[in-house]
Amino acid sequence: MYRLCESCLKRLGLQGKPERCELCGDIFKKIDDLLNFTYTAEFSNFNIGIKLDPNVLEKEKKIVEMLNLSGEKTLKRELLSIFRKKLREKLNKEVELEYPDVIFVFDLEKCEVIPESNPLYIKGRYNKYVRYIPQTKWYCRKCRGKGCPYCNFEGKMYETSVEEIVGEVILGYTKAQGEKFHGAGREDIDAKMLGNGRPFVIEIQKSEVRTLNLEKIQNEINKDRRIKVSELEYSNKREVIRLKREKFKKTYLVYLDQEISDEEFAKLKDLCEIxxxxxxxxxxxxxxxxxxxxxxxxxxKNNNCLKICCESGLYVKELITGDDGRTVPSVSSIVQKDVKCIALDVIKIHDR
Ligand SMILES: [Zn+2]
Ligand SMILES: [Zn+2]
Known part of the structure; x- marks a missing residue:
């Protein structure tokens, strides 16, 4: 039989004299030392992770089986609840199980604490008033960011992006290490994003700061006249998942390379299922x-411009040209001439 400490005896519901513990290695005596760590980034809630030596878990399983115990109060569960309680008192912050700002992982094998900071999420809507800016940073397709003659040693294909304009300002305020930009779909690089804007969430990694003046940030981003952000608010991972999954109707203005007569336009009522x-x-x-x-x-809208409302995922430029018979029917096939789209603006995302 193993020699066990007082905590392990009590937890397993066993009688006996407490001794140096062969199961937990007297880990309960080290708890206060482990709680003595510093973490400087801002956070308002936290959770705990526990890493135990696999041999300890194995030993525990053996004891439970051998003595036919319930095994309900595992060492891990016990430690989780002690660390949560003690840390809550020490930090005066709440435990958050689903979306904590930070997870303090207590590695009991190495006797160290590793803080794992979760991203800070900020949502909003963006407009893009110029063409030839992508939504997200577009790395050079030849060198993938390292810099080469093809990309003029910039590492990217376009001078900037909505992501970079928004990210630069936010990273400055959060002293964060990086960001990821999630849009509710994306427009073509050469299309403007007008009207009510497009929903997005920016995920800020390892942020030092979590309380921000979002209005100030919004105004600062909007000094760049190429884009505009609005309705900035704190968000969470759940909203990123939803944003990526949902599909919204869109309305476009499509500028054509030639005029469409009223007679030709009347035939376009046949554009339904593509x-x-x-x-x-x-x-x-x-x-x-x-x-x-x-x-x-x-x-x-006029002889050279159509306003089209369509389902998410329809390629509008090809709806005009027909893409050599790959899109059927198309504006070109219906009016029986080769019509091209010379410019495209998204004027509404129907998400609300
Ligand atoms: Zn023990
Ligand atoms: Zn390159």
């Missing part, structure tokens, strides 16, 4: 398949 095979221009990065997407409404 069979669209993956366009050639994105084939190198998207699976080649055919999908059905709906067009909900086509209006004529």
């Amino acid at each position: 069979n669209q095979r993956t366009p050639r221009r994105v084939q190198h990065r998207r699976a080649d398949k055919t999908r059905i997407r709906k067009v909900y409404k086509v209006e004529k």
